[in-house]
Amino acid sequence: MEYPIWELTTFGGGFFIALIAVVHVFVAHFAVGGGLFLPVFEKIAYVKQSEPLLDYVRKHTKFFLLVTMVFGGMTGVGIWFTISVIAPQSTSTLIHTFVFGWATEWVCFLAEIAALLIYHYRFDKMSRKNHLIVGWLYFVFAWLSLLLINGIIGFMLTPGAWLETGSFWDGFFNPSFWPSLFFRTFMALMIAGLFGFVTAHRIKDETARELVYRCCARWTVIPVVLAMLSGWWYLSVLPPEALARLAVKAARIGQFFSYIPVIAGGLFVIGVAMMVRLPREARIAMSIVLLALGFGFIGSFEFTREAARKPYVIHDYMYSNQLLPSQMNSYTEAGILPSMKWSKEKDATNRMAAGKTLFQVQCSPCHSIGGPMNDIIPLTDKYPITGMDAKLDGLGKIQPMMPLFAGSREERMALATYIVDGLHGGKPENIPYAARELPLDIPPFDANKDEYVLLSWNNLGMHCISDSYSEWVLLPPANDIWAQLVKRGDKPEVITEGVKLSYFVEKGFENPAATSEFWQNVESIFGARPPDNVGLSGNGMTGEMHHKEGLKAFEASLIPVEPYPAGEGYNPFPVFTVQAHDIATGKLLAETKTVAPTATEMGCKNCHGGPWKVDNLAGISKVTGHDVLMSHDRLSNTELAAAADAGKPMLCQGCHPDPVLGAKGKPGLLNLPAAVHGLHANFLTDRGSEACAYCHPNRPDGPTQCLRGTHGQADIGCVRCHGYLEDHALSLLKLEKANGKPGADRLMAHLKPRTVASVDAVNPRLPWMQEPDCSTCHTKWGTLPDKVKSNGYNTWTEGGNVLYRNSPSKTGSIMCIACHNSPHANYPAVNKHGKNRDNIAPLQYQGNTRAIGADNNCTVCHTGKVDPMNAHHLGRPMQ
Structure with a gap:
């Protein structure tokens, strides 16, 4: 950083450059087009021997001199001053790269001044021939100035081969040089016609006045048509990424780009209308409208050209x-x-202090503070420091309209702190949650009398709900409860016939429809309308479990439990009672309990703003949910926010495939986990397991924790199995890239793996179906893995049928998860809503919180002597 930058707050750097530059460019094009207008009209006056027309040219020349040389010269100096103090480095680059070009342009400009002064002050004092020659010389020098400036200005958007060669000529005759030169020449002629209208009403002679109006109309209508045609040529040479930005509906660049043909149409229509004899007052009014349209035309073009360069001032x-x-x-x-x-x-x-300096350097060139242009205040109002830090981390990666953040992680946090605490006066972060011990009844078990052991569990360890039902749904209320019934004996047997397994939820959770908007929107989202308190599979808050084909287990799927008990606020750990009855006699054989972890603590609000929905702890509010849709619209050029406003919320899997739901989605789109993790990984780089906590409900100070089991107690976080967020996202995106999904490259471009050496070393995987393989770390039964060196990332299971949650033990009867509990909540688990709320089964059957059968508690199922060599794990890789 060689140069300091002028510190501006309310107006920001972009305001002054835009204000002065657009006005100057408008006048400068008039200086070129008017340079041809004057000698042409002077020649017409001589040919027609019209003194009124010659007098018009004489007076128009004085007007032209004052506007172009006086006012135009002042705005030209203003441009040099503003860019030198607001954008000194780029100004220096342009000067050093095009020294010869600038010198030549200044010579042409000096010749312009001399010629115009002679043309004006010697109008009636030299021969007609010589006076016309001076007029033509002015136009030649003015057009040469346009040619020279055009090459330098065009270079900033399309530097072409200059990036490799550094050659003056490669930079000057850049890819957009010729189309831009033609476009600007036609635009200059059009503007000359517009200013001709402005002064034409002063002509008293009606014949001369009508001639000027008709000629000015041709100077307006024909050039605007030619300008639009050359504009298409200009578009064809722009960089692909610039063209892509023009097509984005949600961006201002696209709006201004769309104005150009509309304004051109207005210029054409009104220009043609000026040929018709109309009252003088009407023509004066139409002249003003035409001039305003002309300013809008060139202003829209200049804004579009400038914005198309983003995030660069000199492309690439x-x-x-x-x-x-x-x-x-x-x-x-x-x-x-x-x-x-x-x-x-x-x-x-x-x-x-550091954040203020960083803002001055990295933000103020484009953003103001409370000003009229690119005001940073409303753009950052929704962010707490955590979200602002993530936003800065992701700048320029997914939506390349802004530069990447430059600096260390500490500097990024300093800038985030300055914006949030300094400019906004601070934003509240998530409030800590104090653990509370909820009452829990452990069902009785008598090892000497009871014939059956009933084991029950939730198959995921935590089911997250995106309860922004009026806006969008990622995961509906749909918890799964599983169970296995074991008949005790010398050779225990898993029972699946002649029995009925049923379930019911604890008091307070029976009526989720009273606290959830799911049933109000379910038909619009899923195309079905189950009764209140009944889920998408037909299961309710109480019911019968069904035998799971291929496994000796029973399942109740998609139970629509919500974490909002009546009158108790937020509780993500509802307890279900599971019972086994003899079908023939109705006798109760066994009873147990299990939690069905269900969280709405997804951290969308950390970056998307809005409050929590319930108790300032959990739930996606309408404000937050709507901002997610608006972000999606902006990044993916969709119109989801408008659809939600019209009462049509979106199911994410309606567009994105999702293996866990069997959703096919739309062809070519990334599957949902790859899209979600790939996007957010770009905003959460260089972090550990806390990156997962920003979105998933397992922040250490929150009411919900995904990772509650033995791995969490051993301080083995998310990254030891799933990899850092960058690694995790890359493994999902690589498979999508191999499947020909075009969106994968966009999300992978700025991601670098951290667990392995390169992207090539990342093994692709299918989400939900291919997960970390337990046997990667647990290589030998009875021996604990190395807590420091063991890492499960990059070794995936072959498919969903061999996942830990779907795998039976060596005997092929009892499931691994039945004894060890759910993923992320393996026994012993610690729960903030009750220390042993996840440990019901081991406490019921063996009086401790270890896995079922641990510490030689084989008598839970075995009534006879057990050979340790027949242990369920032995000889079987754990998956």
């Missing part, structure tokens, strides 16, 4: 905040503050 070479992409890695490693020679802050120790 220099960002709009004057930083070079080639230096980003060094800034990430060493920080950017030490490189600012003019800055007092050399590190991020003082977060507020």
